[in-house]
Structures are given as C-alpha cells and as structure tokens.
Amino acid sequence: MSAQLTDTTRVETAASAAPDRKLNPFVRAGLLVLALLVVLALPWYIYPPVAMDILAWGLFAISVDLLLGFTGLLSFGHAAFWGTSAYVTGLIAIRLGLPFPVAVLGGALVAMLLAIPTGYLAVRRTGIYFAMVTLAFAQMLFFLANQARDITGGENGLQGIPKSFFGIELVETDPFYFYYAALPLILLGAFAAWRTVSSPFGRVLLAIRDNPARARALGYDVERYKIMVFVISAGIAGLAGGVFSVSHGFASLQELIWQTSGKVVLITVLGGIGTLWGGPLGAAVVVLLEDQLASSGFNGIGIITGTIFVLIVLLFRKGIWGTGADLIARLRASRTSSGRRDA
C-alpha cells in the first residue's frame, strides 16, 4: 500500500488540474475586495451569530487546507487545536477577565505549543497513517478534557465565557457588534495563511506536496517543514476555535470530538482544496445548510451533509471553488477559440 496521500485519496487540488492556469493579479485583487465586502456585509443579511460561525469554520477550514491542499497532509484530528483553544480562550476570559481578543490569542498560542509534539510525532508518517496519528492525539485530548472536570466542566462544558472588550458594552452584549470586533482575529488568521502559502516557505511546501523525495534530494528537511506548517496551521485553527467559543459563550466537548475534525475536512474538501478560498466557501454552504435544516426542525443533518460530501467526492473532486474556476476557464477558452474561428 502506498503511503502517499495523493494515491490513497483521489481528491484533486483545485489549482492542480489546469497547471498553467494562474489567476491574474487584477482578478485576484477584485476577488479579495469582493470577499472583504461580503464579509463586512454578512451580519446585515444573516443572523450575526451564524455569520460568526461561518467565519470561524471558514478559518478553521483554511487551516486544514494549509496542510491538505498545500502540503499534502490530511489531518484528521484538527479538532484538537480548535478545541484546545476554545477551552483555553474560555479559561483566560473567565478566570483572568481579559478582553476576548487577548484570550483568543492566548488560546491560539497554546494550540501552537500543543502542535509541536503532535506534529513531531505525526510527520514521521504519511497518508492514512498521518491521519491516524492526528486522530489518536485528538481522541486523547477529548478523554483528558472529559476527565478534567474541575478545569473543563466535563460534560457540562465551560459555561459563561464573557465577551469582555475594553468595557465597550455594545460589543459585549450585541452579537452584531461582536462580529465586527472579532473580525480582525479572523482576518489575521486568513492573512497568516495567505502569507505562508505565498512565501518561499510556501513554495517549498508545494514541492513537498508534489514530490517529497525530490525535495529532500535538493536538501530540504521535509520533516522540519511539515512540523512548521503543522504548528502554523494549529495556530490558525486555534484563532478560529477561540473566536467560536467566545461567540457562543461556552466551550464544550463538542469542540474536541472527532466529528468536529471530520466536519472541517468535509468543509474544506467541499469548498475545494489548494486555493485557501474554498474553505470559507464550504463553510458558508455547510453552516447555512445546517442552520436552515435545524430551524426547520429536521434532525438528520448528518445525512444531508454526508450525501453532499459523497456527491462532491464522486462528481466534483475539485470542490465548489475548483469546479467553478474550471467552468469559467472552459467558458473563456471556448469563447476565445470560437472568436478565432470567426476571424
């Protein structure tokens, strides 16, 4: 059995199918402005806590994409970092009474520290074995959190996490304003991810994803790069998890359970891996869908999202973003070729 992820899971990166296709800078800038406008307008059109959920899950998915789409590593235990930060953020906010952005940054920092030993152990394996090590680690944390009732509240979770924000009451009480106060944390995470993939380091990651043996022969310490990106990814997942727990006002075992790791992978693949854009898109679809289904009293949400996932993997391997981009590219190609024929 091959240890390479690309052989065992046939999910293609959105960027990989048409290797010569790169977004031109104007389109990219336009997309960025559009995305910012959408993010700013979101709580005007969607119930603000749901909008906040979309951003938190979107950022969580970006952290997974950093590993899956850009390094070729499938983490099936990313709830460990999202959940750890959710708890640590909550504890800092409750016990120390610090403003929530400080608490979230603290949570993300602890998630990164935790990722150092996890990454160190996990990157020695590839493919499905890597996924299993990360899953095992997340499960261990889940049981620890369940046992440490004094700290985590066990099955009751950590209740009453305050949204302290320098005494500004509107933010602390109104989810609409809280959204805008938390937005910089989300953007910070997205920026960190973008910076990472568009750095020399990001170039090495792509090399490792596509051909680890070649990267090693060129002198790159593949394991060290993988640990580094794993820690960066954990920090971003931690930012997302911290914002999520403050937004909800509690942190529960739900944040550490393996289904959460599964859901974020689903969201990432649904949106399309290897572009960073896909994650937020997938998050919007899944969070809105769950919200609609839950408010209509439907209980089998998992069946719907599961079916969608199966359809995506079978029919649209590149996810929403990749399939959409392909479609546009094909339309444009057929237009230019027919134009040439006319001339």
Place this chain on the structure above:
Amino acid sequence: MLRTVDLTKDFRGFTAVNAVNLDVAEGMIHALVGPNGAGKTTLFNLLTGFLSPTSGQILLRGDDIAGKQPEQIAHMGVARSFQITSLFEQMTLLEHLELALASPTGLGYRFWSSRKQLSRFKARGMELLDEVGLADRSGVTAGSLAYGQKRALEISLALANDPSLLLLDEPTAGMGLEDVDRTIALVKKASQGRTVVFVDHNMHVVGSLADSVTVLQSGEVLAEGTYDEVRNDERVITAYLGDAGGDHG
C-alpha cells in the same frame, strides 16, 4: 572521494547489496552497470541516504555518511538525479531552479517573506537552464515538457548547487538516440571539476563517458576496471548474455 567498505543492505532476508567495496577517485566518471535487480538503484539510494545500510561504511572524503539523511548528504555537496523522472510537475522550470538554488541559503524557512525573494536566484537559474538548452522554456511547467527535456531538467537541478559529487541514476533511460548523445555531451561538460557516478544500461553511454566501471550482479561486485577491461571479462559476458554470448564478444 567516495569509498564504500563492505556496504550491505538486507531487505528482510533478501540481500540487495552485499559487501560492496567501491572506490571512486576524485574527478573520475564512474559507471555502475549490471542486469536488472543487480542492486544498482539500491546502492544509489544508500549513497544518497534514502536507505540506510544494514552494515558497512560509506566514506565521503573520509567521513562516514552511512545513516545520514538525504537532505544532510545533499548539503555535503552530493547531488543526485532519479531513475524515474522526478520533478515538480506544476512548477515552472525557473521555479525548479530557484528552489534548488535557495536550498542551501535557508530562505525556504521564511514563511513571513514574499515569495518574490526567490527571484534573486533568477539570473543564476536562467544560466543553468541555458547550459542544458532549456532557457527558452523557463516559464512553462515541468509537466508539459517532452521526456528528453525533463531528463535535462533533472540534470540541471542536480548541478544547481555545484556539487562535488554528482550521482546520476540512468540519465539516458528511455531516451531516443539523439537525446542520448545530447545527454552524453551534457554529462561530459558537467563532469568538469567534479566526480560523477552514474548508472546506465546503455553500453554506448558507458563506453563514451566512464573512466572506470563496476559491474554488479545479485548485489555483489562482479568485475571492476576500465570499460574495455570489463567488456572483455568472461564473467561479465556470461552475466549479460548467457553462456552463448561468449561467441559474440
């Protein structure tokens, strides 16, 4: 320059490389030949750290490098190419060279810098591409190259950091005649001022390039010497052509 002492690699009872003693002098072009399964690629992987030996030593300028990691060996001035073309299909040719040239600088660890930083290697990268005749294709992805060009890019990548020891695993595998001759010229040029060890099945390539030859069979050294010496060695003829082959010389 490169010496192995009783180098042995066992794969669960199967001995792929058995007590091999190589001695490659500085500045030489040394060929490893032998039938399929003779242990050539295993030996290559041992020399470059992709496998660690069961026993024995690998001495690079007198230092034992057995058990070191591939990236460590790469930083000691050893570069290799792969038997099966091994590139980054989605990267452009120039991006390949930039990546190779950036490796010893540690720039790759900079996750906070712009990737434009890599363009400082552009001029040198273009020079290297020019040397293998690929300068005009610097902007296309490796995946879209013709086979012979991919092999040339492999060599270019291996040469990027001016290695003192160059290891080429079947540089002409699967090539047409024209590409083979071009590759021979390329390797000859690349061998100036460095030591080269290569594996090849093509006796024309071995004859035109190698100063010395080691013939492997079943993981053991069957014969050693110059190309002419081993070509006329009875044991080598038998190994390659069977008993009947002796008549053809």
